[in-house]
Amino acid sequence: QKEVEQNSGPLSVPEGAIASLNCTYSDRGSQSFFWYRQYSGKSPELIMSIYSNGDKEDGRFTAQLNKASQYVSLLIRDSQPSDSATYLCAVVTSGTYKYIFGTGTRLKVLA
Amino acid sequence: DTAVSQTPKYLVTQMGNDKSIKCEQNLGHDTMYWYKQDSKKFLKIMFSYNNKELIINETVPNRFSPKSPDKAHLNLHINSLELGDSAVYFCASSPAGGLGSETQYFGPGTRLLVL
Numbered sequence: 001q002k003e004v005e006q007n008s009g010p011l012s013v014p015e016g017a018i019a020s021l022n023c024t025y026s027d028r029g030s031q032s033f034f035w036y037r038q039y040s041g042k043s044p045e046l047i048m049s050i051y052s053n054g055d056k057e058d059g060r061f062t063a064q065l066n067k068a069s070q071y072v073s074l075l076i077r078d079s080q081p082s083d084s085a086t087y088l089c090a091v092v093t094s095g096t097y098k099y100i101f102g103t104g105t106r107l108k109v110l111a
Numbered sequence: 112d113t114a115v116s117q118t119p120k121y122l123v124t125q126m127g128n129d130k131s132i133k134c135e136q137n138l139g140h141d142t143m144y145w146y147k148q149d150s151k152k153f154l155k156i157m158f159s160y161n162n163k164e165l166i167i168n169e170t171v172p173n174r175f176s177p178k179s180p181d182k183a184h185l186n187l188h189i190n191s192l193e194l195g196d197s198a199v200y201f202c203a204s205s206p207a208g209g210l211g212s213e214t215q216y217f218g219p220g221t222r223l224l225v226l
Contacts (some may be wrong), residue, residue, distance in 0.1 A: 034214070043201055044154065045219035086152060098167055099144075099215060101154040 006102035019076040028095030036088040115218035135200030143185040
């Protein structure tokens with residue numbers, strides 16, 4: 001079982017719709033969770049971090065964390081073509097404090 | 112005023128050669144990292160240094176050797192390059208002890224192609 005799993009996609013949504021990206025992780029003791037966005041040929045950049053169960057909102061982005069079910073998700077409201085990118089989920093493992101990245105979900109927002 | 116910079120941006124070389132990639136951060140961060148991103152976009156940590164001290168050393172071939180002359184620099188030297196080393200190598204940094212609750216800031220990446 002991979003430590004951090006994401007559906008590779010592509011996930012295609014029409015402009016203005018809500019994009020829902022999901023991530024599951026295997027280390028039950030993980031405490032820190034991050035979503036990064038990576039445009040083609042560019043480096044990852046942080047979108048959201050979340051540490052507690054529940055929702056965290058920042059503009060059009062909402063991160064959701066459920067530690068009991070070991071999943072974290074990212075919702076993008078009013079999706080724009082400029083949101084088209086690969087979204088990487090990162091989980092920090094307990095004990096070793098390593099960032100473990102998922103393989104990323106490629107999002108396509110159709111104009 | 113680039114925060115995390117890497118040189119070179121592109122590196123094309125023959126199998127068997129030795130090459131180095133340099134990374135510098137001007138953010139005043141204590142912890143620096145090297146990641147490898149393969150053709151399937153999987154981003155995997157290789158090494159982490161905190162204040163010039165190695166704190167994470169993943170299972171990578173010992174042909175890869177990181178060196179941190181000071182906390183603002185982390186270089187990666189690769190001996191006897193192989194075809195499978197072709198990837199994008201990202202340097203990153205984070206503010207404090209690398210204890211996992213901090214954002215990582217990534218450099219622009221070095222695209223290595225081994226022929």
